[in-house]
Amino acid sequence: MAHPLQIRAEVLGITPVGAWRQVLLHAPGVASRVRPGHFAALAVGGSESSMLLRRAFWIHRADPAAETVSLVVAERGRGTRELLRTRVGAAVDLVAPLGTAFPQPAGPMTALFVGAGYGSAPLFPLAEQIAAQGGGVGFILGAGTADQLFGVDAARALTPDVLVTTNDGSAGIKGRVILPLAEAIKAIGAEAVYCCGPRAMLRAVTEVATAEGARCFCAVEEDMACGVGVCNTCVLPVVGEDGVSRFVRSCVDGPCFDGTRVRWDDIGTIPADLDGAAAMGVH
Structure with a gap:
């Protein structure tokens, strides 16, 4: 489990990335505690807002030297809409890092990373760590449409073994990430599959990976109202x-x-x- 801090984090930038937004925060003390798979919870609307519940977001990057963390945010409703209209230089109430991270490999291994939409956000730090340890990595990145893909260029910078799928065929293979999964596991000899996305996808990826003899680790996208284990809604x-x-x-x-x-x-x-x-x- 993570050891979170609650701080006032300065908004350094909010950048469009396809259909999503990447929020960069100056968060002293937080970045050094982040491990792949951790998330952050932000209060939205200010101290007098009627929106009492925090919003949870995947931590995409953490830079201990710069003391920054970046989150990937989808505009879903009033809370995220208000967050994404926060001006640069303003402070937001941040609790991070939260959750139990992906298990860390003890040595070189070969892993396949499967992400749907902005669900690919927490996968990249672990993929980079495995590559740095001398292991092999591959990616299947999927989304409904091309603009909903996240991290394709970053994946291709890390490995040539990148497959892209879209439900409407606007980029890559037409279909869902599950379509090329078995062949991709075989092609790179994946010992483990790490995935993040909707529940139905995680279930299907687990079934295929297990059938192919690979371990499967899933980052679930359940609604986490408090983020700290108090409310039991998740x-x-x-x-x-x-x-x-x-x-x-x-x-x-x-x-x-x-x-x-x-x-x-x-x-x-x-x-x-x-x-x-x-x-x-x-x-």
Whole structure:
């Protein structure tokens, strides 16, 4: 689990990146604590706003020397709209880094990174780390349309093994990221697949990766209202290392999970065999 700070972070820039926005923050003390897969939570609207809940965003980059972090933001509603209209030089209330990061490889390995839309944002630091350790990396980056892709140029700067998919065929292969996944795993000999995106994609990637003999680690995009494990709005049924299924909080026990341990079919339900289900009145 991360060791977060709560600070007033200065907005250094808000830059369009296709359909998304990249927010650069001066966040002293935060960047050195960030690991791939961590996220940040921002208060929006100011101290007198009726928007009480923080908004969670993936940390795309962290630069300890410059004391900066960059977040990738999609304009979804009133909160993100107000955030993206923050003027440069203003301060925002930031809690970061949050969550449990991707497991760090102990040595050289070959990994495939699969991201949908801005879900690719947290994947790049880990891919760069694996490459720096002498490992091999590949990418499948997908989106609904070409402008919703994120990080294609950065991926191609790191490796020639980059596949792009779009649902409408406006860039790369027409279809979803799952379409070329099995062949891509075989082509680079991937030992592990790291992925981030919508729940249905994560489930499908886990199934294919497991069938191909690769480990699969998923960064889930659940709604995390508090980000610190208090509200329990982001729980998922997950099988523990002891074989017992429990509800765990995505914001502190995740958002990065072994995909084979998440009970994808049971999300949104209370499985009868879940630890504590009887106390909840489930039989």
